[in-house]
Amino acid sequence: MKVIQEEFGQINNQTVNSFTLVNNHGLELTCINYGCVITKIITPDNKGNFENIVLGYDTLEEYQDGSYFFGTVVGRVAGRIKGGSFELDGNIYTLAKNENNNHLHGGNQGFDKVIWEASVTENDEEVSVQFSYLSPDGEEGYPGNVNVKVTYTVNNHNELTIQYSGLSDEKTLLNLTNHSYFNLSGNIKRDILNHSLSIKCNKFLELNDELLPTGELLDVLGTPFDFTSERLIQSGVESNHPQNQLAGQGYDHPFLLSANHDQEIILTDSESGRTLTIETDEPGVVVYSGNQMKSEDEIYGVPSRKYLGICLETQGLPDAIHHPNFPSWVLEKDQEYSSVTKYKFGVATY
Numbered sequence: 001m002k003v004i005q006e007e008f009g010q011i012n013n014q015t016v017n018s019f020t021l022v023n024n025h026g027l028e029l030t031c032i033n034y035g036c037v038i039t040k041i042i043t044p045d046n047k048g049n050f051e052n053i054v055l056g057y058d059t060l061e062e063y064q065d066g067s068y069f070f071g072t073v074v075g076r077v078a079g080r081i082k083g084g085s086f087e088l089d090g091n092i093y094t095l096a097k098n099e100n101n102n103h104l105h106g107g108n109q110g111f112d113k114v115i116w117e118a119s120v121t122e123n124d125e126e127v128s129v130q131f132s133y134l135s136p137d138g139e140e141g142y143p144g145n146v147n148v149k150v151t152y153t154v155n156n157h158n159e160l161t162i163q164y165s166g167l168s169d170e171k172t173l174l175n176l177t178n179h180s181y182f183n184l185s186g187n188i189k190r191d192i193l194n195h196s197l198s199i200k201c202n203k204f205l206e207l208n209d210e211l212l213p214t215g216e217l218l219d220v221l222g223t224p225f226d227f228t229s230e231r232l233i234q235s236g237v238e239s240n241h242p243q244n245q246l247a248g249q250g251y252d253h254p255f256l257l258s259a260n261h262d263q264e265i266i267l268t269d270s271e272s273g274r275t276l277t278i279e280t281d282e283p284g285v286v287v288y289s290g291n292q293m294k295s296e297d298e299i300y301g302v303p304s305r306k307y308l309g310i311c312l313e314t315q316g317l318p319d320a321i322h323h324p325n326f327p328s329w330v331l332e333k334d335q336e337y338s339s340v341t342k343y344k345f346g347v348a349t350y
Contacts, residue, residue: 001127001156003120008032009060014115016060019129021154026050027345029154031071035112036131036150037063038071038180043158043345046273051186053274053345055299055309064113068293069179072112073150073164074105076135076142077329078177079254079286079318082212086321088143088171088330095141102210105179107140111148112179126155137170144170144333158345166337174337175316175329181290181309182276184269188302192289192310193234194271199227199285200264205254205317207246215323217256218243225253230268233289233310248291250307254284254317261342265312273347280314280341283327287312314341 001023008018011034018039020030028042028050039056056070057063063070081104084097096107105112116131130151137145146168153161164176183192204225206216220226224239237250244250257264257280265278265285278285288311295305302308320326331337 001122001124001154003122003127003129005120008034011060011064011115016115017118019118019120021127021129021152023127023154023156023158025156025158027154027158029152029160031129031152032060032063033116033118033131034060034063035114036073036116036152036178037112038152038178041160041345043274044347045186046347049186052300053182053184053186055181055183055188058300062297068181069105069112070299071178071180073176074179075111075148075174075176076106076140076146077103077173077175078105078179078313078315079175080104080210080212082319082322086173088173091143093141093143100210102212109140111135111176116150126153128153142172144168144172146172146174148176150176160343160345162341162343164337164339166331167334168331169333171333172331173321173329174331175320176339177286177313177315178341179311179313181311182267183309184267184272184274184276186272186274188300188308190271191305191307193232193237193307194269195233195310196230196268196270197227197233197287197310198230198266199255199287200257200259200262201227201255202258203256205256207243207253209246211247211252213254213317213319213323213326215325225255227255233307237289237307250289250291251287252289252291254286256284256317257282267310267312268348270348275346275348277344277346278312278314278341279344280339282314282316282339282341284317285312285314286318
């Protein structure tokens with residue numbers, strides 16, 4: 001196993017490097033220390049062809065200008081915060097309203113738009129890159145100096161583990177996730193409409209027309225949101241269910257997981273045979289089927305369009321600070337934030 005480090009670009013005379021983690025079976029993950037972006041994941045299909053299964057860009061400038069959060073770590077808070085403000089202990093904190101009237105994915109200069117420190121660890125069983133960033137008190141309106149670490153580890157079982165940790169010197173909010181768009185067809189040969197998804201989940205969050213949770217938990221049974229058995233993504237895109245239509249014909253919804261670290265999320269592309277199994281300690285996963293992607297640029301040489309990738313964002317539930325019945329995002333002073341999500345890449349045998 002090895003890690004290959006190369007220069008990826010420059011920002012204000014600061015070097016941004018890429019790190020390619022390679023295991024003994026040929027699986028490769030490439031990431032950069034700008035936004036902790038995962039730029040490529042190379043895995044085999046059922047014929048042994050190794051191809052990229054995530055969306056991304058060729059250049060640093062495209063990541064700086066991009067608005068889709070391809071492969072990034074988003075924070076301090078993933079998802080939307082209603083009205084761009086929140087209250088903690090009687091203090092009102094005002095955030096950027098960077099999506100209509102609301103705050104999205106940490107603001108204008110979130111964790112996806114900064115350069116992180118990087119360190120590499122290699123041994124016979126696994127290789128890792130740890131990214132570190134000190135988010136200063138008041139950054140994007142959030143209180144507290146927060147030391148954040150994100151570690152990507154690849155092993156010889158074709159698994160990627162993402163470990164997040166954080167420590168703040170003031171009470172604050174923290175809710176991190178990785179925003180990779182997966183497309184298991186390989187090298188974006190097809191869209192993801194014929195990918196099938198299963199989730200161990202009985203409830204999903206109802207959204208309003210600003211894609212904010214209403215606070216209502218809806219039963220998945222008998223709806224296009226029932227992934228307790230495998231379901232094609234296409235079924236939600238073609239659905240006339242009000243929640244699918246609200247999201248732009250597809251999914252942009254938080255699902256409340258009924259299991260953790262128990263193969264609770266499985267994505268499959270039957271044509272390539274590739275599978276992705278996700279296990280997490282987070283309470284939910286946001287499923288986003290790429291409904292808002294526009295045909296205005298290229299992704300690794302392929303014209304951008306709707307449904308080219310699917311995000312499976314393991315995280316706390318969106319806008320939890322305004323919903324006391326949701327699991328809390330609040331991080332107490334000197335309390336450690338910790339979250340782990342594991343991705344296993346496989347090939348189905350039929």
